[in-house]
Amino acid sequence: MECPYCESNQSNVIDSRKVEMNVFRTRICKKCGSKFYTEEVVITEEEARFYMAEIKRKYREERKRL
Numbered sequence: 918m919e920c921p922y923c924e925s926n927q928s929n930v931i932d933s934r935k936v937e938m939n940v941f942r943t944r945i946c947k948k949c950g951s952k953f954y955t956e957e958v959v960i961t962e963e964e965a966r967f968y969m970a971e972i973k974r975k976y977r978e979e980r981k982r983l
């Protein structure tokens with residue numbers, strides 16, 4: 918997981934909380950010490966396909982703009 922401040926991928930999970938089907942984690946960047954949060958969501962195979970298609974579509978649109 919990349920730090921949104923310095924883009925380092927070295928971080929420690931300091932807290933992990935489960936809310937229904939979601940897992941929220943508090944992370945601390947090993948490089949700059951910033952706190953950031955990640956959210957993990959359980960999805961079905963059908964939803965995964967939908968998200969993958971969305972991500973691909975967005976990626977193609979971004980490439981068109983360049």
Ligand SMILES: [Zn+2]
Binds near residue numbers: 922925951
């Ligand atoms: Zn950082």
